[in-house]
Amino acid sequence: MAAATALVTRLDTAPSRDYRVQPNNVDAEQALLGAILVNNDAFYRVSDFLLPAHFFEEVHRRVFEIASSLIKAGKVANPITLKTFLGDVDLGGMTLPQYLARLAAEATTIINAEDYGRTIYDLAIRRNLIGIGEDVVNVAYDAPVETSPRDQIESAERRLYELAETGRYDGGFQSFSNALTHAIDMAAAAYERDGKLSGIATGLADLDRMMGGLQASDLVILAGRPGMGKTALATNIAFNIAKVYRGEKQPDGAMKTVNGGIVGFFSLEMSAEQLATRIIAEQSGVPSYKIRRGDMREDDFYKITDAAREMQTIPFYIDQTGGISIAQLAARARRLKRQRGLDLLVVDYIQLLSGSSKKSDNRVQEVTEITTGLKALAKDLAVPIVALSQLSRQVENREDKRPQLSDLRESGSIEQDADVVMFVFREEYYIKNKEPRVGTEEHIKWQTEMDLVHGKAEVIIGKQRHGPTGSVSLAFQADLTRFTNLAAEDKLPERY
Template identity: 25%
Template sequence: MSMAEKTYLGCLMKADYLIKDTIIQPQQLESTIHQEIMRSMLELSQKGKNTDLITLSTLPILSSIGGVSYLAELQSYAEVEKFDELEEIIMDSWKEREKRNILKIAGLNDWEIARVITELDKINQVTLNDHSSIQDSLLAVYHSPWEDQEEVKTATTGIQSLDTLTGGFQDGEVTIVAARPSMGKTDVMLHFAKAAGWTGYIPVIFSLEMPEKLITSRLIASTGSYNRTKLRNPKKMLNDQQKNKWAEVIGNISETNIQIFDAAGQRVSEMRAKTRKIMHQFPNKKPIILIDYLTLIQANQQYAGNSHNQVTEISRNLKTMAKDLNCPVVCLAQLNRSVESRSNKRPMMSDIRESGSVEQDADVILFLYRDQYYDKKSNDPSLEIIVSKNRNGPVGNIKVKYNVHTGLIESFTENELAEIGN
């Protein structure tokens, strides 16, 4: 029998809080005795009982799960600090067994290759238990009329007027941030990441185009108000005053706990798995997922150049990930060139590449627009954030101050807004 499974079950006995947090299901264990032990533990946990050796040894099915001696042996293998690693090993072993099974069935039934790929990908996107009875759901709200409403904590956007419109980034919701290239999308995403990080979320950035070094450099530039070009050679180009605050800037960014993944062409299923791993590292904090950008995400199937179907699959998977992980997902998107041929260059929904499914699946759609982008002589430092779709609130436009040299985004004061004529 698998040593990983024995050690895993030993951990569940030794630290019984782990049974509530594990991503493994009993049927994913290879040994039928191990499956039976884990099912018993889940039943005990659901009744509010411990899953330790003493409680397990009182079960009527004790003899069929190896008796006290086998349970004691399992507990002796426990290495709680390796629990995440063990989950991964067990999940990988289960996936391999499932994949071999699918290939066997596919061979016997002469499946087409596309179907085989789809089925194999489904295994990579294993969803956890989504069942809840109406009784459980009603029990959760039974006392609502007599209880103070618990304040829902959402990830702030770091822009007060945008928070007022959208209520911040809601758990389980997808926000699309769309703009033409070089309009400021990445800087806006990093602003959102820092704001969420400083208020207790764990920002998980999937940068499919820009390497981690460049992301880090941009975070330093915007946080410390350093001109980006100077960071190519900080020793030579920063003055003493800028060097003196360097350590403080680095410390501030470190406090955001931003996690960066910069492999190109990642699938949503990979992002989900990596985010789950981060969630285990920070069990008391919720993630916010930020992706740069939509059409660089790899689809599960090859759509033979049909980008509409590809984007449809990806946008649906983003929504599923947001719901399953119950966290906000913010995804950047490029706008097509059609905006350039209009006299009013403020973006519209149809400017999003393959916009139909994105418009349907996203909960919030933000467009970015800068006058300065089209009129190089303009002194207007504002970046307009156009809330074009907002499932839970109003739409509207807001302006923020944007420094193209440092990437810093700040709210305007009322006097400054009056000056630029908003």
């Protein structure tokens, strides 16, 4: 292309040089801009993914930026209208109006406009990759005192992931037939899966019936006051899912989850050992306090070792690092999915996460960033995220201690960003603390109340985008920290 001469000459004048020019294709940039100037419809073929910053030449960035602004405003973008906004620039003996006129004159068709746009975009991504690589090298050579190698790795991972996800040219509208195909595939997978659910089965039948399982890309908030059993319920659900995991190898070598799932568990409060002790107690039937004290009979010890042996191969991964930021959590979750796969992510709990800024005075704003980040991560990874949350103390001041959405602590964004909000409530916890003096009439009444609520828990679904709200009753064994299905009264054997 003749118009390329002035720009290309300055790249090729030196016969030998000690540096490499970053990837670029000036001809493709000129061909695309020429097509847009001739027929503004060419802009809409690339507007979904192409930005001014993707152009290598500064003058081309300005031309594309102003042309796109004019077209979006419903005006015509051609060499005459652009001249008003660009001014006059010397391009090696050619003025800018002359250069635009040459671009338009030499553009023959807009048929290849999208291909030119993809070429420009791909080369821009390569230049950004070079920039990230140079930064990694430079920071590694001269790292600040407060930056650890792990921080640098996670920062590079985050930048690479953002680069991969931003401005992709495979987005935009899709035909309804494609959406129908995906819906039928989901229904077929649900038919084949245990429990006939569209989502991942939690192992708690009544909860699954109301929610349809844990749905991909959903942010599920599990909230409750201390002592209600939030961590126990999250651990039970996570382990139930990992325990029944079954995968099939695809023709391309990748593993596809057929049942259950691979679980990642961020335990910001408890250590991995404490979490493992809970799970062993739940699976073996030996109370966790006995395991901690070593107060066991020989048959208890065999139960523990048998349970541990069965759990060796279960795809359940724990990260016990405390005080990590939402950015670090996202980087580690993406790494787990890439290396081992991921079907469910659990975060225990939101209030122990920090935002990207280490010195944030506004905690509400920080929690908003955390919940928005968790929801975006759930969509990016296409897995459900179960995030635990504390409730405010105002629950304790009410006669009815059942939690509600307004009790969510520190930010309305938790309720706003969540697809499902569940509350764990155990009335037994509150009644037990009100025990009157033994032998009194009040104690007899208290004992009757305790008998009604003993070993029972309630999961209250306060919000659900895809289904009904309501309450589910579960059985709770405190010494094993285990939630199980509660047998309905009409299904119990007859009493004599």
